[in-house]
Amino acid sequence: AKTSGKGRCEAFQPSHHADHLERERLQAGLYQALERHELVLHYQPIVDLASREINGYEALVRWQHPERGLVPPAQFITLAEDSGLIVPIGRWILREATRQAAAWQRIDGRAPRMSVNVSVCQFRHPDLVDDVTEALRASGLAPDRLTLEITESLFAQDTTGTTLKLEQLKALGVRLALDDFGTGYSSLSYLRRFPIDILKIDKSFVDGVATSCEDRAVIGAIVALGQTLHLDLVAEGIETAEELAALEALGVQSGQGYHLGRPAPPQYASPGAERRRSG
Ligand code: C2E
Ligand code: CA
Ligand code: CA
Ligand code: CA
Numbered sequence: 001a002k003t004s005g006k007g008r009c010e011a012f013q014p015s016h017h018a019d020h021l022e023r024e025r026l027q028a029g030l031y032q033a034l035e036r037h038e039l040v041l042h043y044q045p046i047v048d049l050a051s052r053e054i055n056g057y058e059a060l061v062r063w064q065h066p067e068r069g070l071v072p073p074a075q076f077i078t079l080a081e082d083s084g085l086i087v088p089i090g091r092w093i094l095r096e097a098t099r100q101a102a103a104w105q106r107i108d109g110r111a112p113r114m115s116v117n118v119s120v121c122q123f124r125h126p127d128l129v130d131d132v133t134e135a136l137r138a139s140g141l142a143p144d145r146l147t148l149e150i151t152e153s154l155f156a157q158d159t160t161g162t163t164l165k166l167e168q169l170k171a172l173g174v175r176l177a178l179d180d181f182g183t184g185y186s187s188l189s190y191l192r193r194f195p196i197d198i199l200k201i202d203k204s205f206v207d208g209v210a211t212s213c214e215d216r217a218v219i220g221a222i223v224a225l226g227q228t229l230h231l232d233l234v235a236e237g238i239e240t241a242e243e244l245a246a247l248e249a250l251g252v253q254s255g256q257g258y259h260l261g262r263p264a265p266p267q268y269a270s271p272g273a274e275r276r277r278s279g
Contacts (some may be wrong), residue, residue, distance in 0.1 A: 001176055005245060008070070008103060012148070016058070020085070021249060022053040023079060026061060026075070026079055027085075027266075028081055029065065030063075030076055030079060030080060030083070030089075031085065031151065032034060033063055033065075034088060034089060034092055034199075036185060038063055038064045038065065039062070039063055039068070039089065039092065040061070040062050040063075040064050040265065041052075041059045041060065041061055041062075041093065041100065041266070042059075042060050042061075042142065042263035042264055042265055042269070043057040043058070043095050043100070043263060043264060043265075043269035043270075044057060044058050044060060044256055044262065044269070045057055045078065045256070045260060045261040045263060045269065046058060046254055046255070047111070047254060047255055047260045048116065048253065048254055049235075049248045049252060049253060049254060049255050049263065050248065050253075052260075052263075054113045054271060055112070055113055055156035055254055056113025056114060056115060056142065056147070057101075057114055057115065057269060058115040058116075058117075058149070058263075059100075059114060059115065059116050059117070060117075060263045061073050061077075061089070061094060062075065063075075063076055065253065066270045068106055076158075077119065078120075081119055081120075081122075081160050083123040083273075084121070084212070085267050086119050086121050086122050087121070087122055087125050087127060087132060089133070090118065090119065090195055091127070091131045091135075092124040093117075094116055094131055094135040095106075095134075095135045095139070097114050097116045097135075098114060098116075098136060098138070098139035098141045098146060099138070099139045099147075099242060100114070100266055101103050101113075101114040101139070101141050101145055101273040102140050104199045104233070104270055104271055106143070106150045107111060107270065107271075108270075108271045110144070110271075111141060111142060112184060112271055113145050113146075113160075113175075114141070114146055114147065115147040115148075115149050116148055116149065117179065118144065118148050118149065118150055118154055119148045120150075120154055123150060123162075123165065124158075124165075127163065127166065128169075129168045129169060129172070130170055130230075131144070132148070132169060132172060132174065133172060133208055135170065136174075137138035137214060142172030142173075143172050143174050144173050144174070144175065145272075146174045146175070147175040147176070147177050147197075147198065148169060148174055148175070148176055148177070149178075149179040149200065150176060150177070150178060150179065151175045151178070151179050151180055151184060152178060152180070152181070152183070152184030152190075152233060153184055153188040153242070155194070156184075159193075159211075163193065163194060166194050166195055167195060168237070169241055170195045175197040175198060175223055176194075176196050176197050176198070176199035177197065177199070177200055177234070178196050178199050178233060179197055179200050180200065180202045180236075181199040181200055181202055181222065182201065182204075182205055182218065182222065183202045183204065188225075190225075191225070191229055191231075192229070196231060197231065197232060198231060198232045198233070198234060199222065199225075199231050199232075199233050199234070200225055200232065200233075200234045200235075200236050201219060201222055201233060201235045201236060201252065202236060202237075202263055203236045203237025203257075204247055204256070205218050205222075206219075206235050206237050206238055206243055206247065207237065209235075209246045209247055209250070210240065210246045211276070212245050216246065216250065219235075219247070219250050219252065220250055223251045223252060225248055227251075227276050232253060232254070233253055233254065234253075234254045234255060234256060235247045235252045235254070235255040235257075235260060236254045236255070236256050236257065237257050237258075238256065238257030238259045238260055239243060239254070239257055239258050239259050240259055241259065243257070243259070244257075244259060244260070254265070
């Protein structure tokens with residue numbers, strides 16, 4: 001069984017021969033995936049729930065594998081983390097997502113916000129601040145258009161190093177979002193200590209928002225927390241009109257989900273794509 005947790009950055013301990021072979025094969029391919037331009041980013045809109053306007057996009061990586069087709073990140077991100085490949089891959093993702101946002105700005109006159117996932121391993125690597133700086137410089141994207149999505153697992157250890165790096169990133173002018181909020185590390189004290197701007201309410205709470213008073217109460221509490229601590233809220237995984245209505249009624253400003261827009265390649269996701277398709 002897989003024992004190395006998400007973002008643990010250490011070598012994988014094979015316990016099953018077939019699993020091991022499969023991972024070795026995928027990993028060998030992953031080494032070449034970057035240079036062969038097999039990694040692609042899809043973009044999912046982040047929508048203002050009241051106006052239904054698109055505020056921004058989350059970049060989500062996929063591997064366009066020559067034999068396996070489009071491989072989802074769940075199948076290779078952990079592998080990339082365990083092998084350290086997440087650092088060059090993450091660097092490319094930062095470059096590509098900021099380049100895309102800047103390209104959309106040239107078409108639309110206005111840059112959308114762009115959210116990029118940063119894994120724990122990539123966060124802890126000494127190159128992260130330089131990589132973000134370089135992506136902003138190369139793309140010309142204004143720093144406040146870029147949001148880095150991190151997870152609560154970062155706060156489980158090494159708080160001095162974590163605080164320092166979060167402050168360095170904030171000093172660049174980028175925004176910081178806490179992904180999968182509510183599923184991780186249980187102490188909320190880090191919300192006061194770390195310079196977080198956005199909470200992304202995990203899909204597991206959103207799933208029950210239209211049907212369960214408990215889930216509604218949890219989201220209500222997150223909304224209150226957000227107001228008190230001046231954090232923006234984004235609900236993840238909105239799949240139905242009922243969920244959307246319930247979240248809006250609770251005071252959640254923005255959301256993502258299949259009901260609002262699926263992740264799509266840039267030509268289908270761009271701010272002007274709908275206009276271009278219909279006209
Ligand atoms: P995440 O950051 O929580 O991303 C949200 C995931 O939920 C995405 O899956 C997205 O396609 C999916 N999703 C969005 N709306 C809905 C919905 O309404 N219903 C359902 N069932 N799912 C929805 P995806 O793209 O497969 O990514 C999975 C995870 O892989 C991400 O979770 C993130 O942890 C990781 N990941 C994806 N792209 C990157 C990346 O560029 N870098 C890093 N480090 N991790 C990434
Ligand atoms: Ca995310
Ligand atoms: Ca999430
Ligand atoms: Ca649901």
